[in-house]
Amino acid sequence: MLSHEATTGKAGAWNTRGALVRDDVLFHEDGSVVWIRVRHSKTIQCGERHHWVPLRAVPGSLLCPVRALMRLMERTAGWPGDSALFVMEKVTGRRASVVPMTHDALVAGIKSLAERVGLDPSSYAGHSLRRDGATAAMRLDVNSIYIKMQGDWKND
Numbered sequence: 001m002l003s004h005e006a007t008t009g010k011a012g013a014w015n016t017r018g019a020l021v022r023d024d025v026l027f028h029e030d031g032s033v034v035w036i037r038v039r040h041s042k043t044i045q046c047g048e049r050h051h052w053v054p055l056r057a058v059p060g061s062l063l064c065p066v067r068a069l070m071r072l073m074e075r076t077a078g079w080p081g082d083s084a085l086f087v088m089e090k091v092t093g094r095r096a097s098v099v100p101m102t103h104d105a106l107v108a109g110i111k112s113l114a115e116r117v118g119l120d121p122s123s124y125a126g127h128s129l130r131r132d133g134a135t136a137a138m139r140l141d142v143n144s145i146y147i148k149m150q151g152d153w154k155n156d
Helices: 004-008 065-075 103-116 126-139 144-151
Strands: 025-027 033-038 051-056 087-092 095-100
Touching: 025 065, 033 065, 051 065, 051 144, 103 126, 126 144
Parallel strands: none
Antiparallel strands: 025 033, 033 051, 087 095
């Protein structure tokens, strides 16, 4: 339930100060958990602390966050630790390159996926991932303490 600012930064440019980089990912040795370090967010604006978000493995699920991040890290093996964690392909003319994913690209992707499955794209944005992730976790009876820890929320 990371905010979109923590994953990609804001607006159309990649935010080197706040967006996640490869060094922000730490796998538990048994593969059961991946820890994500959030260095900047609405509640961490001056680097006064880091927020570590645990994501548990969901064995057998196509949506397993540990497996997805392992595959992502394998595909970008050898990249510097300060490289953007989330990247996308950008095609300009006949040339393709890999660039950091921006907030605008993330939101465009969310809206496109919503429309493809018959939902109103105007009802979805970057914050939808955070809000709907928390809602889905509550519906699955995930302990509210764990949900609050993931979202760095202080209140219910």
